[in-house]
Amino acid sequence: MAILPTPTLSLISTFDPSKNNNIYFSYNGNQIKKKRIVIIDNKTFKTILDNTQLGMKLCYDLPANTIKTGQYTAQIQVFDFDGNSSELSQPVLFYCYSTPSVSFSNFTDKINKSSINLSLSYTQAENDSVKEFAFYLYDLQKKIVTKSNNFYSLNDSSYTFLGLKNLTTYYVQCKGTSLHNMDFDTGLCEINVNYIVQPNNMLLRLSNNKCEGYIQVDCNIIDVGYIIEGGKPDFKNGEVILDNKKVTYISGFDFSDNFSMFIKARKIPLDTTFFGYTTSSGNVELSIKKIALNYYCVLRADSVIGSYYRYVKLPNIMIIDENSNQIIDENSNVISSQVTIDDINNYIIVFEVKRKNNLYNLKAYYEDNGYIEIK
Numbered sequence: 322m323a324i325l326p327t328p329t330l331s332l333i334s335t336f337d338p339s340k341n342n343n344i345y346f347s348y349n350g351n352q353i354k355k356k357r358i359v360i361i362d363n364k365t366f367k368t369i370l371d372n373t374q375l376g377m378k379l380c381y382d383l384p385a386n387t388i389k390t391g392q393y394t395a396q397i398q399v400f401d402f403d404g405n406s407s408e409l410s411q412p413v414l415f416y417c418y419s420t421p422s423v424s425f426s427n428f429t430d431k432i433n434k435s436s437i438n439l440s441l442s443y444t445q446a447e448n449d450s451v452k453e454f455a456f457y458l459y460d461l462q463k464k465i466v467t468k469s470n471n472f473y474s475l476n477d478s479s480y481t482f483l484g485l486k487n488l489t490t491y492y493v494q495c496k497g498t499s500l501h502n503m504d505f506d507t508g509l510c511e512i513n514v515n516y517i518v519q520p521n522n523m524l525l526r527l528s529n530n531k532c533e534g535y536i537q538v539d540c541n542i543i544d545v546g547y548i549i550e551g552g553k554p555d556f557k558n559g560e561v562i563l564d565n566k567k568v569t570y571i572s573g574f575d576f577s578d579n580f581s582m583f584i585k586a587r588k589i590p591l592d593t594t595f596f597g598y599t600t601s602s603g604n605v606e607l608s609i610k611k612i613a614l615n616y617y618c619v620l621r622a623d624s625v626i627g628s629y630y631r632y633v634k635l636p637n638i639m640i641i642d643e644n645s646n647q648i649i650d651e652n653s654n655v656i657s658s659q660v661t662i663d664d665i666n667n668y669i670i671v672f673e674v675k676r677k678n679n680l681y682n683l684k685a686y687y688e689d690n691g692y693i694e695i696k
Contacts, residue, residue: 322403322404322405322406323403323405324405324406324407324408325350325351325399325400325401325405325406325407326348326349326350326407327407327408327409327410327411328346328347328348328356328379328397328398328399328407328410329346329347329348329410329411330344330345330346330395330396330397330410330411330412330413331344331345331346331347331413332413333395333413333415334415334502335415335416335417335418335501335502335503336415336417336418336503337417337418337419337420337503338385338386338387338388338389338390338417339385339386339419339420340385340420341382341383341384341385342383342385343380343381343382343383344358344380344381344383344395344397345379345380346379346380346381346397346410347379348379348399348407350399350401350407351401351402351403351405352377352401352402353377353379353399353400353401354375354377354400354401354402355373355374355375355376355399355400356373356374356376356379356381356397356398356399356400357371357372357373357374357397357398357399357400358370358371358372358373358374358381358383358395358396358397358398359371359395359396359397359398359409360388360393360394360395361393361394361395361412362391362392362393363391363392363393363394363414364391364392369388369393370387370388373400381397388417389417390417390418390419390446390447391416391417392414392415392416392417393414393415393416393417394412394413394414394415395412395413395415396409396410396411396412396413397409397410398410416501418445418446418447418449418499418501418503419445419446419447420503420505421443421444421445421449421499421503421505422443422444422445422505423441423442423443423444423495423497423505423506423507424441424442424507425439425440425441425442425493425495425507425510426440426441426442427440428510429512430510430511430512430513431512431513431515432485432512432513432514432515432516433515433516433517434485434516435483435484435485435486435487435514435516436481436482436483436484436485437481437482437485437493437512438479438480438481439456439479439480439481439482439493439495440478440479441454441456441472441475441478441479441495441507443475443478443505445499445503449499449500449501449503450475450499450500451472451473451474451475451497451499451500452473452497452498452499452500452502453471453472453473453497453498454471454472454478454495454496454497454498454505455468455469455470455471455472455495455496455497456468456469456480456482456493456494456495457469457493457494457495457496458482458491458492458493459491459492459493459494459509460491460492460678460679461489461490461491463492463509465626466491466679467482472497485514486514486578487514487515487516488514488515489513489514490511490512490513490514491511491512491514492509492510492511492512493507493509493510493512494506494507494508494509494510495507525538525539525540526538526539526540527539547568547569548568548569549566549567549568550566550567550568550569551565551566551567552565552566553566554566554568560585579676579677579678580675580676581673581674581675581676582673582674582675583671583672583673583674584596584607584671584672584674585669585670585671585672585688586669586670586672587665587666587667587668587669587670588665588666589609589665589666589670590609591608591609591610591611591662592608592609592610593608594606594607594608595607595608595609596672603622603623603624603628604621604622604623605620605621605622605623605674605681606620606621607619607620607672607674608621609635609665615634615635615660616634616635616660616662616665617632617633617634617635618632618633618635618670618672618683618685619631619632620633620674620681620683622681624679631681631682631683633683633684633685634685635660635665635670635685636660636685636686636687637660638660638664638668638687668687668688669687669688670685670686670687670688671685671686671687671688672684672685673685673686
């Protein structure tokens with residue numbers, strides 16, 4: 322009988338023996354009919370499993386509860402349809418550990434403030450210690466909002482998520498691995514945020530701290546700090562008018578929630594940020610780019626998963642006659658003029674930026690509705 326090529330066992334990751342597991346190997350030779358596995362206890366050197374499975378897959382299916390937790394070596398042998406066999410492979414060392422049990426300490430799903438403090442409770446039957454873990458916050462659609470930095474010790478196993486929005490549902494989770502690479506996960510835990518918000522029109526709030534002997538006065542007026550470059554801007558009709566000037570807000574001005582913003586601009590340079598601001602998630606910038614024959618306004622926004630972009634094409638300019646009637650062609654199509662760099666310089670373009678649930682929407686249109694009169 323011929324001797325088949327010796328198979329090679331793949332690296333066996335640490336696994337929980339109470340669950341089904343697959344042990345893979347590689348082999349170059351005749352098609353196999355069956356495979357034999359030999360597992361030896363590394364402490365007692367006793368063979369605890371010597372079993373043969375039918376099948377051509379280069380994988381041995383180890384049923385749950387076949388072995389117990391511990392340290393082992395495994396070898397594999399293959400047989401073909403002619404009764405030929407290989408030698409046993411080189412042994413591969415592997416570990417079996419119970420899945421860690423994790424949960425949040427003192428967890429409640431009713432949150433009456435804008436923050437939540439999470440602490441990890443971790444136990445493992447064989448005292449397999451923690452390697453690393455992190456806390457995650459998701460929105461109602463279970464899309465990630467933010468995450469903590471990695472933690473490496475249970476001595477420092479708590480984290481606080483700040484800035485939770487009122488009347489909002491979130492999910493929190495902690496995931497990590499043990500020292501022997503056993504994954505653990507609390508699963509997604511739902512929290513519902515509902516706290517009292519003081520009315521915006523309440524300018525002053527008094528609190529009587531009788532035990533300390535004083536009255537605390539809180540004011541709802543926000544002091545906005547800013548730095549001006551290029552001369553003082555004009556503030557008119559709720560608008561900040563900048564003509565080759567720059568205003569940088571340094572305090573009291575926040576874009577962390579939903580909002581709508583309108584930017585009016587002309588003489589906009591290409592491929593240069595002409596407007597930008599910073600949120601708790603990062604920077605947001607507007608610029609004008611020419612792609613092929615068209616001009617686009619590009620919004621770039623930072624987020625916890627990287628930068629993403631919104632493109633909106635600058636609309637064509639409609640042509641009207643001296644009686645303010647739109648000019649049409651012989652097929653009743655409205656005649657328009659493709660936007661040019663001169664139009665960008667001469668006509669005021671309104672850029673409408675809206676943010677809702679951390680997503681941005683961008684529109685662009687002309688302040689005078691984009692009409693050019695032909696005389």
